[in-house]
Amino acid sequence: MMYDIIIIGAGPAGMTAAIYARRAQKSVLVLEAQSYGGQIINTPEIENYPAAANISGFDFASNVYNQAKALGAEFKFENVLELRDTGASKEAVTKRGEYSARAVIIATGSANRKLGLEGEDRLTGRGISYCAACDGAFYRKKTVAVVGGGNTALEDALYLADVAEKVYLIHRRDSFRGDEATVERLKSRENVELVLNSRVTALNADKRLQSVEVKANDGSVRELKVDGLFAAVGRVPENQSFSNLIELDGAGYADSDESCRTKTAGVFVAGDNRRKEVRQLVTATADGAVAATAAIRYLNEG
Numbered sequence: 001m002m003y004d005i006i007i008i009g010a011g012p013a014g015m016t017a018a019i020y021a022r023r024a025q026k027s028v029l030v031l032e033a034q035s036y037g038g039q040i041i042n043t044p045e046i047e048n049y050p051a052a053a054n055i056s057g058f059d060f061a062s063n064v065y066n067q068a069k070a071l072g073a074e075f076k077f078e079n080v081l082e083l084r085d086t087g088a089s090k091e092a093v094t095k096r097g098e099y100s101a102r103a104v105i106i107a108t109g110s111a112n113r114k115l116g117l118e119g120e121d122r123l124t125g126r127g128i129s130y131c132a133a134c135d136g137a138f139y140r141k142k143t144v145a146v147v148g149g150g151n152t153a154l155e156d157a158l159y160l161a162d163v164a165e166k167v168y169l170i171h172r173r174d175s176f177r178g179d180e181a182t183v184e185r186l187k188s189r190e191n192v193e194l195v196l197n198s199r200v201t202a203l204n205a206d207k208r209l210q211s212v213e214v215k216a217n218d219g220s221v222r223e224l225k226v227d228g229l230f231a232a233v234g235r236v237p238e239n240q241s242f243s244n245l246i247e248l249d250g251a252g253y254a255d256s257d258e259s260c261r262t263k264t265a266g267v268f269v270a271g272d273n274r275r276k277e278v279r280q281l282v283t284a285t286a287d288g289a290v291a292a293t294a295a296i297r298y299l300n301e302g
């Protein structure tokens with residue numbers, strides 16, 4: 001079957017694109033490597049999406065998924081390994097098969113950036129985590145560290161301060177990239193210790209993480225005994241599988257115009273994997289609407 005539009009990625013951007021495309025009567029297949037929802041499902045409470053304050057990220061994602069399904073979008077949970085362009089049609093290749101469409105919207109978002117430390121992969125799930133909302137409850141009354149200085153690290157540290165006995169927040173500079181208001185809330189918490197101008201340089205473990213080695217910019221080294229380490233050092237865009245059809249900038253983000261068009265006719269991008277200034281839920285859903293509208297126009301103009 002030839003779909004009108006294949007959407008790669010069932011995060012807020014991809015699922016919003018599906019809603020817009022279905023409302024324009026286009027046939028839609030959404031291909032998603034994991035579960036629907038993307039990054040937002042890890043947010044305990046959304047506070048900055050207009051008219052949807054105090055909803056969990058999971059409930060928000062489920063609402064969008066159900067809305068897209070009810071409108072007739074088809075979902076398959078398969079990882080797209082390759083995208084081919086034959087001009088009139090695009091072929092998305094997964095382990096299970098090949099799917100064709102006249103247009104494609106790539107809304108693959110981004111993945112957690114790793115710290116790049118020896119043993120990090122082996123210890124993931126054994127003391128190392130990239131999601132405080134998912135794994136924080138395992139560290140009740142324990143000692144944890146968070147690495148990073150953006151809003152994710154600040155919010156993770158605040159969240160963990162409610163659960164854990166002690167929270168170290170380790171950041172490589174002396175000022176934070178995240179919001180000042182959150183920094184102030186953190187500073188008022190007695191069980192939070194800021195470890196600034198410092199980087200984690202080694203993980204010490206047997207079966208699980210036992211401690212981390214932290215090196216300050218002045219060269220001094222200390223060992224922090226921790227049960228858990230939460231890495232919140234940003235994200236990397238998931239575009240590599242599509243670099244044959246879309247232009248990527250130095251950081252791997254997809255170049256596109258105001259209408260989310262890429263250098264390949266009929267291939268559009270939407271969401272956090274796209275080069276832009278603001279990556280928020282509201283800009284992801286906006287991208288989904290814009291990319292779908294451009295794709296619909298592309299299809300209607302033949």
Ligand code: NAP
Nearest residue numbers: 115148149150151152153155172173177232233234235279
């Ligand atoms: P981010 O803003 O890119 O921050 C990443 C942090 O990790 C930076 O402080 C960076 O340090 C540090 N870092 C990067 N690589 C590192 C490494 N190898 N070792 C040690 N530290 C490293 O990422 P984010 O916090 O995930 O946020 C992403 C976007 O989502 C941002 O725009 C953020 O505002 C937004 N966000 C918003 C909310 C909200 O509105 N409530 C919540 C979460 C996230 P430097 O500062 O030194 O570069």
